[in-house]
Amino acid sequence: MGSKVISKAEEFLNICRSLQEKESSDSCLYEEDIQILKTNGDKIAAVNLYCGNQTVFVCEKAVPKLSEPNDEQGMETISDADDGCDVLQTEQGPQPLTVTKARQLLSLYTLSQNSGVSAVDSSFVLHPLWVRCDMSDPAGTTWFGAEPVSVGNKVTGVKLYSVTCKGSTVDKRSFPTLEELKQEHKKRHNLPSMGVKGNARFSLFGSTVLENTIIESQSSVTVDFKWSHVESVLEDPPLSSTATLNIKVSSGDMRSPMFEMYRELEFLQTLADCLKTGETEWLEPLESTSAVNLTKAYLEELQNTAQTSQDQVAKTAETTKLKSETDPPIFNCFLERGNLDFVEQLWIRLRKSVTSYEDVRDSLKLVIEALRYNDIKPWIHRDSSSSLSKLILQSYHQQIDHVSLTDVTPIIMLLEMGLDKIRKDYINYLIGEELTTLNHLSYFLSTEVDLQEQVVRLRKLHHLLEIIVTCGTFLALPYDRLFLLTQSCLQHYKTSPYDEEREFKLQIKPALISHLYQKEHPVMWGVEVSSGHGPREVRTSFQLSDRPLVDHVVFETDYPNETVNGDTEEPAFFSTMVCCSLVSFT
Structure with missing residues (x-):
């Protein structure tokens, strides 16, 4: 019997080792019905508590493909009498293994790392192992984990983890006290000293509730607190916390x-997509007047004026101001510019009214003819780089190159106009607020790359501005924090692709945002009791959260989560307990 177990441990080691060494592979099958995944620990909420910054193995039940004839239909429900909750398993999501099977896998893993078992080559240190469990035991176990403890290249032991969960409740009396958590830790680890640390997360910006309806948002700003000297469960983070x-x-x-x-x-992106695909899905016009008629009216306005260029600049600024008064007031205070030149004002009219390629072509044709016949002498910014701006400069000397408004030329000309205008808008805000310098913006403002890349870089700059303006408007962050955040975003986007899922981090003093979180309920609150040092440190943690930290079970409870932005007096919390045991091989 012993040799059979050792043989299975050796087989398990070889499978995990092969998966660990193959960079191109991230999963494999074991015993046909168990899937082993190689992933980053921070992608799994419960695992992230202990192995967040390292690669881990995750064992789960292999899910048959929908096309297979033996595919299981429907849902399987397992009732847990002790916790009073139902666990719903769906074939689309990750499937847990039975607690018994999970224990067997942990045993094989531990044997494979034990240098005292001569028949097994334990010199190869495996990634930590985490196994999804179905909560079929009285404790309601959702995860088992194992992590090698090494001294040099030698494994001297294994840390074993168990994660148990309970459904949401508003009854705070059901939560263990801090003293009870300390006693639970002492049962497993009879060490002379213990440390206690607290952590909490609050949502500062995100989904909101309006007339009992949750308005979902893809944007979110949360704050994580960490502090020592915890005195009670669910206590507020002290102002001495790191945030x-x-x-x-x-x-x-x-x-x-x-x-x-x-x-x-978005309109700029539509034009760029047109150049790439040859097809255009024009946006719904914001003006009832056609693009051609708006252009004619604008040219007539310029033709009829007898003012000097300087007066025209003043009039342009005044016209812009009057026009922008119809825009949202918050928007005005951030990016309003009073020095829009002729090309920029033409862009504004066209982007709100064009509905076809012909609109663009015919409008530009009117402008070029007016320039050629010296009907207008418009003012433009000195650093304008669009094709139309160059024609205007030529018109000052009554020498205009012939432009054939065929094929994609009108689209290119309009795209260049928009790029020029939006770049100046962004420069105006970032430089005006002293958040950066032109030198630091050179990558994003370069016209040496092709038009598609110019649009990509402008989207990056727009995303940066969305982040800065959100934090400045809704969080009222001070200048020094916004400056650091700007530098962080600029540095990231110089080397990384556009990514709205990217989560930017910013250190901040709790006192600066205390008015935003002190009257709110946390979306997550935790306490950790620890003892020992270095690789032999052991921890017991207790987490409360407004949603479960496991994704392979769904809890049926009588207390729906209604904690969005703290709109209820007593929020419901799911609870998660993680216990750790240290098994020494020597």
């Missing part, structure tokens, strides 16, 4: 002061 903002902002949120700018950028 880190987690900022994830998606463009297009109608609540954002940048929403109008986003719509402008």
Whole structure:
């Protein structure tokens, strides 16, 4: 019997070792019905508590493909009488193993790492192992974990973890006290000293509740607190805590002061897509007057004026101001510019009215003819780089190159106009607020790359502005924090692709945001009792959260989660307990 177990441990070691060494592979099958995944621990909430910054193995039940004839239909429900909750398993999501099977896998893993078992090559240190469990035991275990403890290249022991969960409740009396958690830790680890640390997360910006309806948002700003000297469960983080903002902002949120700018950028992207695919899905026009008629009216306005260029600049600024008064007031205070030149004002009219390729072509044809016949002498910015701006400069000397408005030329010309205008808008805000310098923006403002890349870089800059404006408007962060956040975003986007799922981090003093979280309920609160040092440190943690930290079970409870932005007096919390045991091989 012993040799059979050792043989299975050796087989398990070889499978895990092969998966660990193959960079191109991230999963494999074991015993046909168990899937072993190789992933990062921070992608799994419960595992992230202990193995967040390292690669781990995750064992779960292999899910048959939908096309297979033996595919299981429907849902399997397992009732847990002790916890009073139901566990719903769906074939689409990750499937847990039985607690008994999970224990067997942990035993094989532990044997494979034990240098005292001569028949097994334990010199190869495996990634930590985590196994999904079905809560079929009285404790309601959702995860088992194992992590090698090494001294040099030699494994001297294994830390074994168990994660148990309970459904949500508003009854705080059901939570263990801090003293009870300490006693639970002492049962497993009879060490002379213990440390206690607290952590909490609050949501500062995200989904909101309006008339009992949750308005979902893809943007979120949360703050993580960490502190020592915890005195009670669910205590408020002290002002001496370390605090880190987690900022994830998606463009297009109608609540954002940048929403109008986003719509402008979307039109720019439409033009860029047209050049790439040859097809255009024109946006719904914001003006009832046609693009051609708006252009004619604008040219006639310029033709009829007898003012000097300087007066025209003043009039342009005044016209811009009057026009922008119809825009959202918050938007005005951030990106309003009073020095829009002729090309920029033409862009504004066209982007709100064009509905076809012909609109663009015919409007530009009117402008070029007016320039050729010297009907207008428009003012433009000195650093304008669009094709139309170059024609205007030529018109000052009554020498205009011939432009054939065929094929994609009109689209290119309009795209260049928009790129020029939006770049100046962004420069105006970032430089005006002293958040960066032109030198640091050179990558994003370069016109040396092709038009598609220029649009990509402008989208990156827009995302940066969405982040900065959100934090400045809704969180009222001071200048020094916004400056650091700007530098962090600029540095990231110089080398990384556009990614709205990216979560930016920012250290902050709790006192700066205390008014935002002290009257709110945490979305997560935890306490950790620890003892020992280095690789032999052992921890017992207790976490409360507004949603479960496991994704392979669904809890049926009588207390729905209604804690969005703290709109209820007594929030319901799910509880998660993680216990650790240290098994020494020597």
